Amino acid sequence: MGKAIVITSGKGGVGKTTSTANLGTALALQGKKICLVDMDIGLRNLDVILGLENRIIYDIVDVIEGRAKLHQAIIKDKRFNDQLFLLPAAQNADKNVINEEQMIELVAELNKDYDYVLIDCPAGIEQGFKNSIAAADDAILITTPEISAIRDADRIIGLVEQTKIGSPKLVINRIRKQMMQKGEVMDIDEITRHLSVELLGIVFEDDEVVRSSNKGNPVALDPDNISSQGYRNIARRILGETVPLMTLKEEKKSFWQKLFNK
């Protein structure tokens, strides 16, 4: 029996879809069987980032409305040996065609066959968000060091805490080392303390993320990339390993070490 994890943020553009693709990839590299579910119906992107756009035949709305079987709609990522799969969103429908009950039923079906089901939540807190949350066992909250993203994250924590999921786990994405070192943005410690949720990991901003996404190759496939390492560390923590937090700078290690060990 697998586990469904929703990846959400509230605000758009903080990297939910990129993170879903990369965490899926990183978990698959760890030998797990993963299904990614794109819930951004009407504005699907996850297929593009994974480079699977041209293979879509049926989508999630087809499955829910009975036009296709689940296994017909799910696309296999050929880069992996039966480990990474995608259930794409519909592009010609809107988020209200699915309700929470249908979503719970669908994810329960997926949980039977996969180790992890990662649900890519759309931005906002409307029906698409509610659907994504309804079926999840756990939540990963993506934010960036920007105050607007943090504000929305706070709102999302409040909403998620009211459900059976409880407190979401935090991922701080798109960290620009230099800005954080200069104190121009809130640092990791401050953000975590302010939101008062558990920190799952940090991902540094890197041009390669955009470059590889544009080619349809999630950056997590590259073992040497700094963003990729962030995602790989998060994947290992999801699997229960203890992995130290990446550092902004070597000499600052003791400080971050302290943060991680608390």
Place this chain on the structure above:
Amino acid sequence: MQKVVTLKGTKDGFQLLVDQAAAFQTVLDEMSKLIEPLKKEAAADKPLELTIKTGNKLFTDREKSETIALIEDKSNLKVKNIESEVVTIDRALKWHNEVSTKLQVSTVRSGQMIKVEGDLVLVGSVHPGGTVKATGSIFILGDLRGTAHAGAEGKEESVVVANFSYNAQVRIVDHVHVIEQADIVASGSASKVEVVYLDDLHILRVSPLSDIKNLRPELGYVTGGLING
């Protein structure tokens, strides 16, 4: 036969004591007889005030208005109050709710609202976009970065006690005070716990916490109690 209504003169004026076991109609009949001489006595320029005490009996609103009508009709008598030794459970609960202090242990996040009757003690922080609201005073053991609204239903003596080191908004009744800190970059320390209150000119003021006992000496005591009648 035992009288069901007794007329008593005290230094505070006349009192009508009603036997709690008597039927309402009997009470009315006897009352009208009793006040007959009083009606004549009371002059137009100096109305006589009466207090009615009903003991362990509770008059309904209809009974009260009938009694008042009987006494004040074509006379210079005036009913000052109808007092009882007892209250309904509903009213007692309502009163208890209004004067009791509510303890809430939670973080109030953006978009969330905690609303209580009476005073609120919040153990936790109010994040930006979050709101705490109380009909009485608000005491926050945590950071206030959102909105705190005390005296939400018009209780002007209400105060807000919190750490005012951050951008926040305080409301008392319908007065709003915006707290702005130029250097909001969290310093972490230097707690600035202060009290915000409404002064005699209806202006929101911020004072050091040590002043609170002078400003609101009644704070912390249940004063006034439940007035019957």
